[in-house]
Structures are given as C-alpha cells and as structure tokens.
Amino acid sequence: MEEILAKARRVAEEADVFLVSAEETPVQFEANRIKNIQSKQSTMVALRVVRGGKVGYASSTSLGDSLRIVDMAVQVAQFGAEARFELPTMQTYPRVDIYDAEVENTSLNTMVGLGEELIGKLLKHTPGLICDGRVTRGSYLVRILNSRGGEANYRETVFSLGIGGTLIRDTDMLFVGDNESSCHPVLSSDKIASKVLEQLELAKNKAQVQTKMMPVVFTPDGVASAFTASLMTAFNGKMVIEGASPIGDKLGQKAFDEKLSLHDDPTIAYRPSSRPCDDEGVASQVTPLIEGGVVKSFLYDLQTAALGRTRSTGSASRSRGGVPVPSPSAFVITPGDVTFEQMVSDIREGLVIEELMGAEQGNTLGGDFGGNVLLGYKIENGKIIGRVKDTMVAGNVYQLLRDIAAIGSETKWVGRGLNVPALYFSRVSVTAKG
Amino acid sequence: MRDIAEIGRSLAEALKRYPADHIEAHLEESQATRISYRGRELESVDQTVAVGGNIRAMVKGGWGFASFxxxxxLPARVEAAVKQAALVGREKTQLAQIEPVVEVIPLEAxxxxxxxxxxxxxxxLDEYLDIIWRTPQIRTSTIGYGDGYRRYIYLNSAGSFIEQTxxxxxxxxxxxATADGEVQQAGFSVGSRGDFSAVRGLQQQVMETAGRAVALLSAPHVKGGEYTVVLDPILAGVFVHEAFGHLSESDFVYENEQxxxxxxxxxxxxxxxLNVVDSALVPGLRGSFKYDDEGVPASKTYLIREGKLxxxxxxRETAGKMNELPTGNARAINFQHPPIVRMTNTYIEPRGATFEDIIGDIKEGVYARNWxxxxxxxxxxxxxxGETYMIRNGKLAEMVRPVVLTGNVFTTLKNIDxxxxxxxxxxxxxCGKAGQSPLPVxxxxxxxxxxxxxxGGR
Structure with missing residues (x-):
C-alpha cells in the first residue's frame, strides 16, 4: 500500500489507497441438511488519484502490481470528475468495538451444530418444513492511507446466523425466516427459533381480505421491506444536491409525523454496521436525520459534501473497493411507546405486514412502494386471525410517514444496518384478488 | 505473474491425487470499466482488474469450496476444500456423468x-446526457455504463480443461423529473455480449425516456384491482423469467419432495x-455460452411445451439426483462463488396474434411496457x-403511473390467452440469486x- 501511495504521489497531486481484506467461512444448509462449507479469502485494493484537478479510480485484487493500478487510475483521471474535496489529515477516531477474536475461534463443528440445532427446533414444531440456512463467520481488515498523512487501520469480525423455511401444501407455499448478526459469535439459536415459530403459529390459518383502505401495522421486517430503500435514497446527499430528493429542500422543516425520529449511527458497539471511520478515513459520527418529524441532516461523503457546501458526515462507503458514495451505516428509528399487541388490539379490521415482496422495485425515489404480501396477517376485532395471500399493499412513503398512528416500543435489527420498531398507519391501500 | 492457463496445467494432475469423489478448479482474470454520471456531472470513471480462483470438491455428497x-x-487450498467436503459429506455423491472436454474458446472478433x-x-455517453438535459423539467439523471471481459479456465479431476473468454x-x-414535490423517473437499459454498437444510436430512445419522466408528473394513478393486462416483449420477458423461470431451476426442487x-x-x-424455452445456444446473447461453469455443454431446453411442463x-448434481439429463445451467458470477443453477436466455416462443388482435376486445385493461x-x-x-397505459374499448388510451403487477405462478400462466x-x-x-448478482441473462x-x-394501485 505504501508503495502504491508513493508511486501515485509522483504522478498525482493527491491520492488515497483503500484496502479491504476478508476471510469468510459460510456453512450452508439445504433441505434441512448440511450442504456445503466454504472458505473465501479476498483482497481488494482501490486507488483514487487527483491529477490535473480531476479524479481517477482504479482497483485490483492484487497488491503486487503497484505500477499497473497507478497507471490505470491516471489514465481514467483525464476523463474524471473535477475534485472538489480535501482528503482528511491524520486524526483520532472514536473507539468503536467491532472485533471479537472468539468469532475467528468458533470451530466449523460448532457452526454446523448451531445450524442443525436451529433446524431441529423448527422441524419439531412443523415436521413438513424445508429449511435452508447459513451460519457465517468472517473477519475483515480495512486500511486507508492518503497523501495528506491520513491513516486508518481497523479489524472487524462478523458472525451471522440465518434461516429460511418453506412449507408447501398442494400449490400453497408459506415462507418464514429470520436472521441475526453480531461482531460477537451468535451461539444461541433461541431468538431466531422463537421468531420463526411465532410466524408459523400466526400463519396456520388462512384469512380473506377485501380491496379497500384499511389500518396496517408494519413489523420491523415489514418496515424494512417497504420503507427503507426510499428513505436511504432521500437522505443521500447526492440526491439532495441534485434536487432529486423529495425532502432535499426541507432541512429544518417538519416533513414527517412529529412522533418520528431517525438517525444514522456507525458507533454502536459490536454491530457489523459499525466502524471507527468511514471508507475515506473520516471519523464516524452519529448523524440525526429526523428529529420529531423535522429534517435535521443528510448523509455526505467528501466530494458530495464539497458540492453541497457542507461537511462530510463520515458516510462514505466503498463496497468492495468501488467508488465512494454516501450511504447510511445503521439507520435507527427511535422507538415509540405503543406495544405491538396494543397496535393489533386497536384494529377492528386490518393487516400486519411482515414482508412485502418486490415493494421497492418501482419509483423509490418518489417514495412509491407496492408489493405482494409475502408474509402478512389479517386482524379482526383486535386479534390476528390468520395469514393473507394474493394481496398487494401500495402507498407512498412520504404521505404515510406524515401521519403515523403509532410507533412500536421495541426495535429489531433487520439485516445488517437497520434498527427499527413496528409502525402503525390508519389508512393504507390494500388490493386483493377476487 | 504466471498466466492462469499455465497455473491450470500445473494443477491438472494434482487434482486427481486427493481423496475426493470429484474436484474442480476455476481460475479467472478479468477487467472492467465503469463510467457513471449523476445529474449534469460525470460522477466517476473507474477501472478494475481481478485475478483469482476457486477449488470445489465433493466427498460423499458434501461440497467444500475455497476461493482466493x-x-x-494452491495445494493447501485444494486440501482445505477436500477437508470441508469431508466434514459435510454423509451420503453418496451423485453427479450426472459428462464427457471430459479439452477446448479453448476465444473471444469473438x-x-x-x-x-x-x-x-x-x-x-x-456525453451525447445522451445532452439529450436528457435538453428536456425541460428534468431535475436530474443517472447514466451507468459498464463493460468488462473475463477469461476463465475450468478444469476437473476427470480431465476437463476448458478456457473461455x-x-x-x-x-x-x-x-x-420533479414538480411540486413530486418526483418521477423513467429509464431503460440495454446490454450486449461485448459489442459496443449496442449502446450506440439510442438518441431517439433517450429523448423519449426523458420526455416520459416529465409526462409522468401529470399522469394519474391506476386504481388497484384485477385487470386484463397486455405486456410488451420486454416486460413479458421479465414476467416469464420471474413467474416461471426461477421455478424451473432444479435446485429449488431436487431435494424437496413436495x-x-x-x-x-x-x-x-x-x-x-404456450411454449417456454431456456437456451444458452442462441448466438450473441448475453446469457449464451458454450460450456457452463461445471464444464457441461450448453443446451436448448424446453421448459413448457404446448402448455405442459x-x-x-x-x-450436474440436480440432474444426477433427479435422474435427468444435465442441461448445462450451472453458472457463477465470478470465481468468488460456486456455480448454482441459473437461467441463460429465457423466452416465450412466438405465435400468431397481432397487437391489434391482442388489445382489440379489451374494454378496460392495462398496457404495461418496459421494466x-x-x-x-x-x-x-x-x-x-417502466411505462403503463390504459386500454379502453380496444384502443390504447392515456398514460398512467407505472404499475407493479403480481400473480401466482399456478394460475397466472394459465391466464395467458x-x-x-x-x-x-x-x-x-x-439476474440475482443467492447473493450472486448481477448475472448476465x-x-x-x-x-x-x-x-x-x-x-397494485391507490
């Protein structure tokens, strides 16, 4: 890396080198049985140069050929965008604990056993269930060096456990599942098992729904499948400076229900989405995005911040060594004061959405979503009575989030970087077959 | 650095010496260029090169896989893969038999x-950008161009050695386009098997797309419900891929009795x-190839013929376990992943109806285009x-906001009339599946x- 930086400095005004090196070991289960074990070693080094005021990027899986990567970056810099940013100098980063050697020490046998135990619990409840699962341990090394003396260096471990079950009866298919991840080993399958068992219980009976507007409760997973793609785009500084974010001109204004608060937090200990600095070496910070319904900030990397005449929020992300883009690390919605049970008991006729399939393939920029209820339940007279199918739910994120009936009192981590409660809306468009 | 073909040759004999039922290696070098624009500005130009490989081993029906x-x-990688496979394997190896192949397939001229x-x-790209921005009310735009080439070698313990580029x-x-807090977008995508002329000459299409984004701002929403829907070739292709193609991938089926x-x-x-086909043999398409990533020759496979499966x-594994012939559909996006069952070029075969025949007797329906x-x-x-119009009394009528359509595979295919x-x-x-995306199809x-x-609608 030092060699690449030294060579780049000879031909460019500024340069930074980003290295991510990974060792991942996924253990996979298929049709209720262990199917394969993988070990994946990968390295990616990415160079950014500023030459003649313009930016060029190049990346390679090999650290060995330093001259080639410098040549490639310089070659594309002549066509590149104008550099508006200044790379960070040496700085101290907040302490963010994301490494646990116990992850690396977890044996393959333990991982196989964990998956088998989880599948066993589910099959005991529902013998016909067919489960695919994955237990993965990974360790990562990230290094950043730049021509202004900036330097970052950290290690991270990630352990994840995930399961998906299918239950087929005639041509009817039911999909259940959950996953959990941490920088510590996840050595108990209890949490996931109880979540999936609850899904199986609630889905036992079938229920009919009619096309109309009705109250809908989105569980944390439901919120993730319907709302977050739009919000992530809307708070991306790039969309804001282009004028394409529907809330880009609402800074300091109330654009959401006053119950809603949202922030981005890359500093939570032992969360896989956390890190001491972003992928440009800018220190991690907690960034409030919505407070009491008021838009407080957007997310920026260096170049985007410079174009927007503001500061980087330490939100640069370079997945697999790609070009940096502003991206949330962990979207956290502040919990409210209503339990899920209270929401359900408040509804005479409505739906619970656990997963909407394909909701985010439309005009997410404008906030439109619409999808098929892959897993959802009908509420009648304050009780969940069974699973609904052949049903679509559609709406607009910005319209719905202006008027939230209640926010759940408990949050759940969904995927890598979402920590959200259930959200309850009074009127959502539901379209049913027949 | 040594050439991957040379590394492959040095590995070929070694693969036969390990205690496994089957071992294969994949070695690859690739390069890619990406150019992206956001708004009026060039966002980035990026070049990347990658080299690497993987070893995959099967012992008693269990797979081990090591990528690097x-x-x-390399011997340590082979040993790791074999050891992992042995830890998994508890049954018997059932891979469909194929003849070993030694062949070099160069890049087409x-x-x-x-x-x-x-x-x-x-x-x-600059020319297209200019066209977009000549359209009034356009707020921003994105253009993402990517090209790349891969040279990869497949070899296995049975003696196959295939180099493809x-x-x-x-x-x-x-x-x-934006107006009064509303944001609407329109777009399209094209691709080719390395032929740059496929991304030239799109001026007219770019102009229409920009115009459509603006027109959508004043288009009404469809009322949600059941409609007779007419799909254009692009969206009908997405439909057949999603509605039926994935279901025909045997890895969802082979170990699941139900x-x-x-x-x-x-x-x-x-x-x-109704005839539905998957064929990697159509010349020049993005999903085409001569051998899949298990060294199996590509084929043309009828999935549905005259309405029947x-x-x-x-x-090789799903064919072996289901006692059917291998079709050559095991594909990996790159050396970091094992091959899994994937589609190639999937299509509904043409019949005789004209567009007028198709919409002529629809009183109220939806015409959905693009994806x-x-x-x-x-x-x-x-x-x-990507685009939606109402059909009224047998004629195309007003443009409406783009719709999301949903269905149930066991009934919707029967509703193609x-x-x-x-x-x-x-x-x-x-196409994306099991964390491997995007695969050219x-x-x-x-x-x-x-x-x-x-x-779906409001």
Missing part, C-alpha cells in the same frame, strides 16, 4: 469493449399455445413496469395478454 485471490500455495477507446465511450456491456439510463410433486413433468401450466434447468424489476418467491411473483408474433429479446437485465417474449392480473 492469491495463487500461492469485434466483441472486446477494451478495444474501444475510453474517450469514445465517454463521448457517446467473454465480454459483457451494460448501459442503464434514468431521467428524473416441490418435486408440484413440478411433475407433464403437469399443465398454460394453454396449448416438459423440462427443467440442471446442474424496473421483478422478484419471485416461487409461488408468488411481482414485476414492475393471447401470444403475439413479435419475439424480442431484452439484453439489458441481470436475457429474457424475451412476443406481446402477450394476461387476464385477471392483480395490479
């Missing part, structure tokens, strides 16, 4: 995007008019249109009509 960027100490100067690529180009363009019963060959899925897509995306859960699928003659393949898509169809299709 560094070619030093005129299909190397690396030979087109970067300046020419940028100039072409292929190139791929994609262009996705989106125009965004799915096997559901997918019994001979089962009726559609009308006698007649075939499915296989890897945003699609996804499936096997039974249920959704796919979304008219199939046109104008088969067209969409080369702009990519193409989909196609003639215009089709689907009765009683669920359309």
């Amino acid at each position: 960027n560094a070619f030093d100490d 005129g299909r190397n995007p690396a030979e087109v100067p970067l300046a020419d690529k940028k100039q072409q 292929r190139a791929d180009i994609t262009l996705r363009l989106t125009a965004v 799915m096997r019963q559901l997918m019994t060959l001979g089962k009726e899925f559609g009308s006698p008019e 007649v075939g499915r897509l296989h890897s 945003y995306g699609g996804t499936t859960s096997m039974e249920m699928f959704t796919f979304s249109a 008219a199939i046109g003659s104008d088969l067209d393949m969409n080369q702009g898509g990519g 193409s989909n196609g169809s003639p215009h089709i009509r689907v009765s009683r299709c669920l359309v």
